[in-house]
Amino acid sequence: MIALIVRRGIQLVFLLLGISFLVFSSMYIAPGDPATMVGGPTATESDLEAIRDNLGLNDPFLVQYGKYLKNAAQGDFGYSYQTKQTVSEAIAVRFPNTLKLAIASMIVAVIIGIFAGLISALKHNSWLDVTSTTFALAGISIPNFWLGALLILVFAVNLQWLPVGGLSDPFYTVEGLKQLVLPAITLGTGSAAMIARMARSSMLEVIKADYVRTARAKGVKERNVIWIHTLKNAMIPVITVIGLNFGFLLGGTIITEKVFAINGVGRLMIDSIAMRDFPMVQGSVLLVATLFVVVNLIVDIVYTFIDPRISYD
Amino acid sequence: MKKTVWYSIMLIAMLVLAACSGESASAPKNSDGSKDEGPAASSETFTFATTSDAVGLSPTLTNDSMSANVIEHVYDTLFARNPETKEIEPKLAESYEIKDDLTWVFKLKEGIKFHDGTPFNAEAVKYTFDKLRDPATAAPRASLLEPVDTITVIDENTLEIKTKYPYGVFLAALSHSNAAIISPTADQAQDLMKDPVGTGPFKFVSWTPGDQVELEANEEYWNGAPALKHVVFKVVPEVSTAISMLEAGEVQFIDNLPPEQMKRLESMQNVNVEKTDGTPVYYLTFNHSKEMNQDPEFRKAVAAAIDRDAFISKLNGLGVRSDSILGPQVFGYDESADNAGSAYDLEAAKALVEKNGYGDKPIKLLTANRGTFTLMAEIVQAQLTEAGFKVEIESLEWATFLDTARSGQYDITFLSWSNVTGDGSEMFYPNFHSDNAGTSNRAQYKNPEFDKLVVESRTTIDQEEREVILDKANKLMLEDNAAVVMYHGIVTAAMDKAYTGLELDPNGKWSLTNVTGK
Numbered sequence: 001m002i003a004l005i006v007r008r009g010i011q012l013v014f015l016l017l018g019i020s021f022l023v024f025s026s027m028y029i030a031p032g033d034p035a036t037m038v039g040g041p042t043a044t045e046s047d048l049e050a051i052r053d054n055l056g057l058n059d060p061f062l063v064q065y066g067k068y069l070k071n072a073a074q075g076d077f078g079y080s081y082q083t084k085q086t087v088s089e090a091i092a093v094r095f096p097n098t099l100k101l102a103i104a105s106m107i108v109a110v111i112i113g114i115f116a117g118l119i120s121a122l123k124h125n126s127w128l129d130v131t132s133t134t135f136a137l138a139g140i141s142i143p144n145f146w147l148g149a150l151l152i153l154v155f156a157v158n159l160q161w162l163p164v165g166g167l168s169d170p171f172y173t174v175e176g177l178k179q180l181v182l183p184a185i186t187l188g189t190g191s192a193a194m195i196a197r198m199a200r201s202s203m204l205e206v207i208k209a210d211y212v213r214t215a216r217a218k219g220v221k222e223r224n225v226i227w228i229h230t231l232k233n234a235m236i237p238v239i240t241v242i243g244l245n246f247g248f249l250l251g252g253t254i255i256t257e258k259v260f261a262i263n264g265v266g267r268l269m270i271d272s273i274a275m276r277d278f279p280m281v282q283g284s285v286l287l288v289a290t291l292f293v294v295v296n297l298i299v300d301i302v303y304t305f306i307d308p309r310i311s312y313d
Numbered sequence: 314m315k316k317t318v319w320y321s322i323m324l325i326a327m328l329v330l331a332a333c334s335g336e337s338a339s340a341p342k343n344s345d346g347s348k349d350e351g352p353a354a355s356s357e358t359f360t361f362a363t364t365s366d367a368v369g370l371s372p373t374l375t376n377d378s379m380s381a382n383v384i385e386h387v388y389d390t391l392f393a394r395n396p397e398t399k400e401i402e403p404k405l406a407e408s409y410e411i412k413d414d415l416t417w418v419f420k421l422k423e424g425i426k427f428h429d430g431t432p433f434n435a436e437a438v439k440y441t442f443d444k445l446r447d448p449a450t451a452a453p454r455a456s457l458l459e460p461v462d463t464i465t466v467i468d469e470n471t472l473e474i475k476t477k478y479p480y481g482v483f484l485a486a487l488s489h490s491n492a493a494i495i496s497p498t499a500d501q502a503q504d505l506m507k508d509p510v511g512t513g514p515f516k517f518v519s520w521t522p523g524d525q526v527e528l529e530a531n532e533e534y535w536n537g538a539p540a541l542k543h544v545v546f547k548v549v550p551e552v553s554t555a556i557s558m559l560e561a562g563e564v565q566f567i568d569n570l571p572p573e574q575m576k577r578l579e580s581m582q583n584v585n586v587e588k589t590d591g592t593p594v595y596y597l598t599f600n601h602s603k604e605m606n607q608d609p610e611f612r613k614a615v616a617a618a619i620d621r622d623a624f625i626s627k628l629n630g631l632g633v634r635s636d637s638i639l640g641p642q643v644f645g646y647d648e649s650a651d652n653a654g655s656a657y658d659l660e661a662a663k664a665l666v667e668k669n670g671y672g673d674k675p676i677k678l679l680t681a682n683r684g685t686f687t688l689m690a691e692i693v694q695a696q697l698t699e700a701g702f703k704v705e706i707e708s709l710e711w712a713t714f715l716d717t718a719r720s721g722q723y724d725i726t727f728l729s730w731s732n733v734t735g736d737g738s739e740m741f742y743p744n745f746h747s748d749n750a751g752t753s754n755r756a757q758y759k760n761p762e763f764d765k766l767v768v769e770s771r772t773t774i775d776q777e778e779r780e781v782i783l784d785k786a787n788k789l790m791l792e793d794n795a796a797v798v799m800y801h802g803i804v805t806a807a808m809d810k811a812y813t814g815l816e817l818d819p820n821g822k823w824s825l826t827n828v829t830g831k
Binding site for chain 2: 093
């Protein structure tokens with residue numbers, strides 16, 4: 001287990017190096033000049049030149065990248081071209097919100113997904129199965145921003161049960177929880193649908209396995225057959241999908257945070273891209289990549305608990 | 314089993330509810346009961362939803378409208394344009410005197426203090442202006458004071474400023490929010506970008522970047538304490554979310570309403586929509602560095618092919634029709650310019666296209682993919698095609714658009730200018746003077762006769778004379794078909810009905826100073 005974590009840690013360093021190079025070079029070749037965005041519409045050529053000099057944008061590509069890496073290795077991820085705030089500071093303010101949103105959405109996705117998948121498999125070909133698979137299909141097809149806007153209109157504007165936007169209260173308060181409900185459903189629905197489909201097919205496969213028939217033949221109670229013999233064995237591919245979906249979910253925060261006015265890393269990323277605020281883009285992409293790797297490491301570790309046959313030693 | 318059925322019913326109910334909401338959402342709401350805890354007049358906090366965050370809170374170091382929204386409430390300027398008379402009137406200044414074309418003497422109001430207790434005086438003004446024009450500060454709007462030569466403190470409340478050449482736009486420049494007066498002591502002690510100190514009606518409380526800025530009433534404000542005690546500028550990037558928040562009473566005020574949302578806003582029972590004719594102008598311009606655009610008949614054909622009235626009818630009442638490049642709310646406008654451009658005449662356009670073979674070569678119409686620009690591009694493409702032109706739209710995201718337009722990689726494009734100071738020189742100099750070709754003059758327009766008039770308008774002190782010069786420059790451009798004005802903007806805001814007293818300026822700015830709960 002320790003070896004796995006160490007190995008993944010080393011892989012992560014190389015992965016981040018690769019990603020930082022990709023992001024850096026794509027921002028470098030992308031059209032649109034950061035100096036124009038800093039200087040505003042009335043900036044003259046000499047103003048722009050001074051801004052470029054000041055931001056180090058006149059250096060050759062490799063010099064810029066080298067400087068960035070050197071500073072990043074010392075924990076300095078630079079500062080925003082726009083606000084002059086340090087990248088670490090800006091992310092530190094926003095990251096808790098994104099994490100809250102991602103975890104809440106994952107909880108929504110896992111609960112709805114596994115539950116729906118399970119019912120579908122157990123009541124195979126019944127009306128419940130048809131309903132659940134239809135909703136799963138709809139869940140995958142519905143765009144986030146549309147679902148978000150719709151939920152806002154129904155539950156926040158018309159029924160006034162929940163607030164429209166913001167995520168400023170702590171999550172353990174009633175207000176904080178209320179703020180989380182709509183964004184978590186919006187963001188979690190797509191993942192819930194994917195998890196449901198995977199849970200359904202995986203359960204169906206396991207339920208037909210010989211050892212399940214044997215268990216039933218031995219007179220094991222149906223409840224135990226499902227919960228102990230079937231579910232646990234069917235969970236491995238489901239957990240893989242959950243891990244992969246976490247990445248999908250982090251991508252989804254970009255839109256969800258915008259629709260629900262949440263001050264998070266996803267929004268920071270998209271705003272920074274629009275403003276050509278390269279250090280901010282770089283910092284937030286690296287954070288998201290790290291998170292994705294860590295979650296998948298956790299998934300790999302969870303396998304060993306669910307299936308004792310899996311071992312990394 | 315019972316449980317599963319129950320959950321399924323809930324799920325279905327939710328989706329059915331969602332499906333029904335499309336209609337009910339746009340219908341006027343019967344909101345007596347539901348508004349109890351919403352926008353009560355007694356509510357302590359007044360929240361404004363803004364689509365993007367401030368960049369910083371120092372007037373000297375910023376140049377964007379979101380920062381300006383906060384800055385205008387925390388700081389004051391020496392002068393301000395009266396939205397009704399359009400005259401520039403003293404604000405922190407008491408009076409001024411023009412000794413000769415190069416010497417201005419300003420008397421300041423007495424007894425005013427900054428929020429940190431520092432007295433507001435001639436020294437503070439000198440400090441602010443010196444900082445703004447110091448190259449080491451690299452202030453984005455240093456150009457406001459570029460003509461200033463020396464600043465001398467005569468006594469506690471008197472200041473003499475000498476300019477290098479006669480500066481006709483001086484008072485307008487001093488009314489710009491980037492020329493607001495900062496507290497010298499605070500500026501030396503702290504970073505005003507994060508912790509601003511001015512003399513304005515509201516004091517700074519806190520700023521969570523990306524989320525919100527909090528202000529509180531300045532109870533000692535020299536012009537009377539504001540009625541609102543606690544004001545929040547909250548970042549809500551999605552405008553439809555902001556409108557929902559307004560409807561649900563979570564925010565009390567939004568500005569810059571998009572035309573496509575006007576019907577929804579006007580049907581909301583708890584909201585007043587405020588409109589006023591504004592200074593922003595939206596126009597089609599040619600890339601004057603291209604050979605084909607230097608042909609006057611080509612420009613005339615394009616202008617004659619565009620039916621501006623038809624376009625404006627799509628704006629849900631948010632556009633004013635006039636050919637004039639300086640709009641009705643801008644200093645230098647004369648109503649004789651309203652129809653001074655080439656009128657819409659499809660047949661004439663067709664004839665010109667036919668005669669000169671303009672339809673043979675495709676025209677690249679560059680547009681930014683935001684606001685009304687996309688709609689403008691689509692409609693104009695259709696109209697030009699009808700006249701026989703071949704038009705290809707290139708739609709770009711804002712940052713890329715700005716750069717592409719600046720470097721002149723287009724044939725025709727749409728630009729806009731909000732004109733904060735409301736002065737005609739401030740429209741013409743950055744956008745059309747040859748000094749700025751390739752930077753802010755994205756039209757790459759170079760016309761020596763026009764240049765001369767613009768310089769004259771900037772260096773003439775007599776305001777009546779300036780008006781005549783600006784009108785001349787305006788008409789010169791129109792005769793030339795150098796740009797085709799699509800419309801002049803109407804500035805808009807929507808406020809909770811529980812409040813009144815919003816001051817909406819033609820340049821799109823607004824003040825909460827006199828807003829009170831009913």
